[in-house]
Amino acid sequence: MAFTVTTLAWAAIAYHSQLQSAGELENVRSAIKWGTDYFLKASSKRNRLYVQVGDPVKDHECWTRPENMKTPRTVLMIDQNNPGTEIAAETSAAMAAASIVxxxxxxxxxxxxxxxAKLLFQFAKTHKGTYDGECPFYCSFSGYHDELLWASTWLYRATRRPTYIEFITEEATTATVAEFSWDLKYAGAQILLSKFYFEGQKDLENFKKQADGFVCSNLPQSPYHQVHMSPGGLIHLRDGANSQYVTGTAFLFTVYSDYLATHKQMVSCGNKQFKSADLMAFAKQQMDYLLGQNPRGKSYMVGFGNKPPTQAHHRGASVPKMSPNKVVDCSMSFVYWYNPEKPNANELTGAIVGGPDRNDNFEDRRSSSSMTEPTTYTNALAVGVLAKLTKHHAQS
Structure with missing residues (x-):
């Protein structure tokens, strides 16, 4: 949830006027505040952060609406004795970004x-350690160094205090990557820091080079291109909510395109150079694919466009309304609401599902979770791009 809030806040900061023109700015602010209100309650005690409520194993054994869940409400937390640097730093980033909003x-x-945000960053930095309490569902595969860079970058963006830029340039670890996701934030931090480099902070040049490296890894025309593209032209990093990598890349390309245009800069990939317009064109092409311009002529956003998904892998959408007092038989819940090959009882309007496989194949089945499961961060990453494209479309 923290990554969702951080990226949604970034969209609100970068595309404030576009969201306002579309009449969506207050909705975005409301969504961010829903998350940050929770984070404030979860971090009310110093050096302690409540990170999860519920037992994911037990939750996955029952297919029912949240209103009817009777599974254990186990509370998990991190503190000085049980650190979780990734979670503390990402929550710090979310609060720092939201403070700007x-x-x-x-x-x-x-x-x-x-x-x-400052206290959580200090906690994350002082008490280092990876928290595995949420495995096997949301395990950190990339470690915590990207979250420390990400959080310090947002704190610098929010405060402009030298202590954070000193951490970024002297202590933080960074790396050139081809992915931006809830588990790997280096590229996001590098693009944010490139803005400061363009504005005159020349000690951040390496981050600009790494931001270029992210672009070069994803652009099909780049000699350093390494990310798989489906025959129809969609980024495909891995099965399992692959659309998150699509919207994540599209968002970073959109933001970086703006920075390049403002400062009259280009991206160098070996002997090729790419302009701001090249990045924006790629971001648009990726979003157009998700919204229906693809080999199947199919939208991957519920309730929008041509032949949208009808069986999103989502309990609240697929289980019909019932009394909150009704006791659900978990052993039969999958028979009643998961297995039937019919549209969901409730439309999860606007949700972007996981999307097609690496060959553009797609099954609109609730049981095909890698293709039909939506996530909050997939949609959060789409908001800024769509706001920019809405303005662009209106002007053209």
Whole structure:
């Protein structure tokens, strides 16, 4: 949830006017505040952060609506003795980014978020360790160094305090990567830091080079291209909510395209150079694919476009409304609401599902979770791109 809030806040900061013009800015702010209110409650005690409520193993044994869940509400937390650097740093990033969003409309709330972001970053940095309590579902495969860079970058963006830039340039670990996701944030931090490099902070040049490396790894025309493209032209990193990598790449390309245009810069990939417009064209092509311009002529957003998904892998959408007091037989829940090959009882309007495989094949089946499961971060990463494209479309 923290990564969802961080990236949604970034969209609100970068595309404030576009979201306002579309009439969606208050909806975005409301969604961010829903998350940050929870984070404030979860981090009310110093050096302690509550990170999960529920037993994911037991939850996966029952297919029912949240309102009817009777599975254990186990509470998991991190503290000085059981650290979780990834979670603490990502939550710090979310609060720092959100503090910028609310700075002009709710100054006291913005200050509260920023103060908590600072404390959580200090906690993450001082008590280092990977937290595995959420495995096997959300395990950190990339380690915590990317989250420390990500959090310090957002804190620098929110405060401009030298202590954070010193950490970034002297202590933080960085790497050139081809992916941006909830588990791997290097590319996001590098693109944010490139903005400061363009504005004159020349000690950040390496981050600009690494941001270029991310672009070069994803652009099909680049001599250093390494990410698989489906025959129809969609990024495919791995099965299992692959659309998150599509919207993540599209969002970073959109933001970086703006930075390049503002500062009249280009991306160098060996003997080839790419302009701002090249990045934006690729971002648009990726989003167009998800919305229906693909070999199947099919939208991958529920309730939108041509032949949208009808069986999103989502309990609340697939289980019909019932009394919250009704006791659900978990052993039969899959028979009633998971296995039937019929549209969901409730439409999860706007959700982007996992999408097709590496060869553009897709099954609209609830049981094909890698293709039909939506995630909050997939949609959060799409918001900024779509806001920019809405403005671009209106102008053209």
């Amino acid at each position: 609310f700075r002009g409309t709710n100054r006291s709330y913005s200050r509260q978020l920023l103060n908590k």
